[in-house]
Amino acid sequence: MAVPVAFFAVFFAYPVAAIVRRGLKVGGTWQWGRIADVLMDSGIRHVLWFTTWQALASTALTLLVALPGAYVFARLDFPGKQVLRVVVTVPFVLPTVVVGTAFLALVGRGGLLDDLWGVRLDTTVWAILLAHVFFNYAVVVRTVGGLWAQLDPRQEEAARMLGASRLAAWRKVTLPALSPAVAAAALMVFLFTFTSFGVVQILGGPTFSTLEVEIYRQTSQIFDLSTAAVLTIIQFATVGAILVVHAWTVRRGESALRLVDAARTARRPRGVGQWALLGAVLVTVALLLVLPPAVLVARSLDAPGFAYYKALTHADGGTFLVAPIQAIGNSLRYAVAATSIAVLIGSLAAAALARRGAGRLVRGFDALLMLPLGVSAVTVGFGFLITLDKPPLDLRGSWILVPLAQALVGVPFVVRTMLPVLRAVDERLREAAAVLGASPWRVWREVDLPIVRRALLIAAGFAFAVSLGEFGATVFIARPDNPTLPVAVARLIGRPGDLNYGQAMALSTILMVVCAVALLVLERLRTERTGEL
Amino acid sequence: MLRLDGASVRFAGHAALDGVDLDVAEHEIVCVLGPSGGGKSTLLRAVAGLQPLDSGRVFLDDRDLNGVPAHRRGVGLMFQDHQLFPQRDVGGNVAFGLRMRSASRDEQAVRVRELLDLVGLPGAERRAVASLSGGEQQRVALARALAPRPRLLMLDEPLGQLDRSLRERLVVELREVFRRLGTTVLAVTHDQGEAFALADRVVVMRDGRIAQSGSPLEVWQRPANEFVARFLGFDNVVETTVTGQFADTPWGKLPVPAGSPQGPGTLLVRPTGVRLVDASEGLRCTVAARTFRGTHVAVRLQPQEAAGLEAACALREAPESGDEVGVVFDAAEIVVLGSVSRP
Numbered sequence: 001m002a003v004p005v006a007f008f009a010v011f012f013a014y015p016v017a018a019i020v021r022r023g024l025k026v027g028g029t030w031q032w033g034r035i036a037d038v039l040m041d042s043g044i045r046h047v048l049w050f051t052t053w054q055a056l057a058s059t060a061l062t063l064l065v066a067l068p069g070a071y072v073f074a075r076l077d078f079p080g081k082q083v084l085r086v087v088v089t090v091p092f093v094l095p096t097v098v099v100g101t102a103f104l105a106l107v108g109r110g111g112l113l114d115d116l117w118g119v120r121l122d123t124t125v126w127a128i129l130l131a132h133v134f135f136n137y138a139v140v141v142r143t144v145g146g147l148w149a150q151l152d153p154r155q156e157e158a159a160r161m162l163g164a165s166r167l168a169a170w171r172k173v174t175l176p177a178l179s180p181a182v183a184a185a186a187l188m189v190f191l192f193t194f195t196s197f198g199v200v201q202i203l204g205g206p207t208f209s210t211l212e213v214e215i216y217r218q219t220s221q222i223f224d225l226s227t228a229a230v231l232t233i234i235q236f237a238t239v240g241a242i243l244v245v246h247a248w249t250v251r252r253g254e255s256a257l258r259l260v261d262a263a264r265t266a267r268r269p270r271g272v273g274q275w276a277l278l279g280a281v282l283v284t285v286a287l288l289l290v291l292p293p294a295v296l297v298a299r300s301l302d303a304p305g306f307a308y309y310k311a312l313t314h315a316d317g318g319t320f321l322v323a324p325i326q327a328i329g330n331s332l333r334y335a336v337a338a339t340s341i342a343v344l345i346g347s348l349a350a351a352a353l354a355r356r357g358a359g360r361l362v363r364g365f366d367a368l369l370m371l372p373l374g375v376s377a378v379t380v381g382f383g384f385l386i387t388l389d390k391p392p393l394d395l396r397g398s399w400i401l402v403p404l405a406q407a408l409v410g411v412p413f414v415v416r417t418m419l420p421v422l423r424a425v426d427e428r429l430r431e432a433a434a435v436l437g438a439s440p441w442r443v444w445r446e447v448d449l450p451i452v453r454r455a456l457l458i459a460a461g462f463a464f465a466v467s468l469g470e471f472g473a474t475v476f477i478a479r480p481d482n483p484t485l486p487v488a489v490a491r492l493i494g495r496p497g498d499l500n501y502g503q504a505m506a507l508s509t510i511l512m513v514v515c516a517v518a519l520l521v522l523e524r525l526r527t528e529r530t531g532e533l
Numbered sequence: 534m535l536r537l538d539g540a541s542v543r544f545a546g547h548a549a550l551d552g553v554d555l556d557v558a559e560h561e562i563v564c565v566l567g568p569s570g571g572g573k574s575t576l577l578r579a580v581a582g583l584q585p586l587d588s589g590r591v592f593l594d595d596r597d598l599n600g601v602p603a604h605r606r607g608v609g610l611m612f613q614d615h616q617l618f619p620q621r622d623v624g625g626n627v628a629f630g631l632r633m634r635s636a637s638r639d640e641q642a643v644r645v646r647e648l649l650d651l652v653g654l655p656g657a658e659r660r661a662v663a664s665l666s667g668g669e670q671q672r673v674a675l676a677r678a679l680a681p682r683p684r685l686l687m688l689d690e691p692l693g694q695l696d697r698s699l700r701e702r703l704v705v706e707l708r709e710v711f712r713r714l715g716t717t718v719l720a721v722t723h724d725q726g727e728a729f730a731l732a733d734r735v736v737v738m739r740d741g742r743i744a745q746s747g748s749p750l751e752v753w754q755r756p757a758n759e760f761v762a763r764f765l766g767f768d769n770v771v772e773t774t775v776t777g778q779f780a781d782t783p784w785g786k787l788p789v790p791a792g793s794p795q796g797p798g799t800l801l802v803r804p805t806g807v808r809l810v811d812a813s814e815g816l817r818c819t820v821a822a823r824t825f826r827g828t829h830v831a832v833r834l835q836p837q838e839a840a841g842l843e844a845a846c847a848l849r850e851a852p853e854s855g856d857e858v859g860v861v862f863d864a865a866e867i868v869v870l871g872s873v874s875r876p
Contacts, residue, residue, distance in 0.1 A: 434602075434604045437607075437633035438633045442633060446618075
C-alpha cells in the first residue's frame, strides 16, 4: 500500500499541487481572487460552456448510437460476432491523436467527404462529436451490453405473462435493471469527453477549445500560469465530482440482480424488427467505426510507392531533429517502461484494495486512483517539469520522466482490471496455503498469481496501449530529439504541406496498427470475469 | 500436547470464544460438538493462527504459539469445503505442503503416492480437482493436510458437505486412518453422530464456552446440563426437586437412580425410559403423534396437565394417534442433570 501511495504522492499530487501553487501564490500569499477573475473572463466562460455542452452532447449522442449496439451484442447471436466485438473495441485504445487524424482524413480539408461531395465538418463541432462517439462506443457496448447479456430473459418473460406488452416489459423490468450500468457508462463517457484533449486539439482548430486545450494554450503559448492553475482546479473539482457519482452508481448497481450465464441469453435474430436492428447496427459500425481508420490508411498510401512512409525515415531538419520513424522506437521503449511501472504500482494497489477488511480509507483510495484519468494531463506534464528538477529527484534530463507520466494514466486501468479478479479469490484458499506452510509471499505466488496471471496480462496490454497513446503529458516532457508517436503526429499535422500531412497519416497508421495488435492479443486472453473497462 | 489457556476471541462485542481451557493429549482424537455459531470454527482458526486471540494463550508441545504465524505453526487444517487449489491437479494439491518445506521432488512423489494409497485414491495424481466427486475431494483434502506430517491435524466439519451414507462410511475410514498413523486430531462438527463415531473425547461448546467434556459414552449417558441434553436431541427435560430416591416432576413422582444429586435441579428421561402400559395404570396420556424412525417409533404423548413427553416404542407395540395410554418410568433411564449455567 505504501508504494502506490508514495508513487501518487510524488508523481501526481506533488506536481499538480506545485503548478497550482505557482499559479496562485504570488509573493507568499494565495491569490484566491484569481479564481473569480478567471471565471469572469468571457473567453474562459465560453471555454467552460463549450467543454460542458460538447461533453453532454457527446454523451447523449454516444448513448443514442451505442445502446442499440449494446442490445445487439447482448441478446442477438450472429456469425462474426466475436470479430465485431473486437472491431468495436479497437477505437477505445486508439490514441486520441490517431482518431483526430483519422477524422481529419474523413471530414477535413481534402478529406474523403470533401473530395466526394465537397462536405467539410472539421470547422464544425460535428467532427468533434463524431470522434467522441467513435471513441466511446465501446464503453457503452461493454458496460451496458455486458450486464444486459447477463440479465435473465425470463424476468421479462414473467412480466409478459402478467400482461405487459413487449415494450412495457422492457421499460418496467429490463430498463430499471440496466439503468445503473447506463448511468455508469454515461458518466465514464462524460468524463472522457469533458477532459478531451488530442481530438479537440486536432479537430477543433482555433474555434473550439475544451478546458484541457485551454490549459495547454495558457501554459505553453500564453504562459499565463495563474489562469492555467484556476482551470486545473475547476477541471479537478468536476472530475472529482463525476468520480464520486460514478462510484456511487456502480455500488448501487451491485444490488441483487439475478445474473445468468451470458452465453445462454443470446439468440438468433427473429422477425423483421431484429434483423433491421442488426443491420442498422452493422451499418453504423461500418460508417462510424471502420470507415475513419480505413480512410486514414488509404490516405497514408495516397502517394505512389509508399512515399509518405519512406519520407518518415528522413530527418528533414524542419519539423524534427531526427527522422520521424525513430518515434516508433521511442514510443515502444517508453511504453514498455511505463507498462512495467503501471503494472507494478497497479497490482500492489489492487492487492491492497482487495484485502478483506480493507477499511473506508482504502476504499477511498480506490476512487482516488481514477483521478489521473481525468486530471489535466497537461498540468501533470508541466508539473513534472517544474518539480522533478531538483535533488533528490532530479529527473529532468532522464528518459524515465515520460514513462512515469504515462504510467500514471495506466495505473487506473491496471487496478480496474485486477481488482474484481483479486476480490474473487477465496480468502480461505490463501488460508489453506498458509496452514500448509506457505509464507505470505509464497501464498501470493502460489495462490493469487496463477489465478490473476491472465488479468495481469490484460492489464498490461491496456496499460501498454494507453501509454502508447498518451499525449497530453508527453507533449510537454518528451524532448524534441526524442518524440513519441502521438507527439510526432501532432507536430506533423501542425505543419503545412501535403508531405507533412501524408506523413502524419502514415505515422498514425503505424500507431493504430501497434495499438490494434496489442488489443487483439488482449482479446485472445480475455475471460469472463475480467475488468470493468 | 495442545493446550488452550483462557482463549478468548471477540467479534464486535460478541464473544466467539470466551475463556476456553482445553487440553488435547498426544494421539488423542477430540471432537468439538456444538450448534452453528457456537465458536467451534473460531477455536480451530485460533489454534491455526488464522485468528488472533484477544486474550489467553495457545501452547503446542509447551511452546507458546503467540506471535507465530500460521505457516510456521506446523499444524494441519482441513477446511469445511476443502479449499483445494483449482489450478493444480490432485498430486499438486497433496504435494503443496511438502513443496513449502522444500522437500525434494522424489520425496514429494513418494509421499504423494503413499497418501493417495492411504485415502483410497491410488494413481489419481494427474486428475483435475474439478473432476472429483465430493467424497473424492474430501479424501484429497485429507491427504493434502496429512502430507506434511502435522503435529496436530484439525478438521472443520470434515464430512459436512457429503450425503449421509458416504458420511457414515468415511467417518469409520477417518478413525481407522488416524488410529493407524497415531495422528492427534482436533475436529469440530455440529453432527453428534459424526462426533460420537470419530472421537475419543467429545467437547460440547455453547456460546464460546465449553459446556461439557468427556468420552462419547459419558456425554451421551450423563449430559452435564439441560443445554447439552437438548442439543443431543433429548426433549423430556423438566425442572424437579429430588428427595432421596424420588423426584417431584409435573409428570408425578419419578424414581431416580441411587446417588443422584439432591434438592432442586433438572431431570432427563430418555425416551426408552418411558414405558407404555394400559390406560388404567400410571400417568394417563393421549398419543399426539407418531414418527417412524426406522429402528423404532417415536411417540409424542400429551398428559392431561403437564408438558408433552416422548417415548420410543418397538415397531409392533406402537399405539395409534389418538389412543389413550398409561405411562410408567424406568429409573435406569432417568438422569438428574447439573443446573444449567445461565449467564
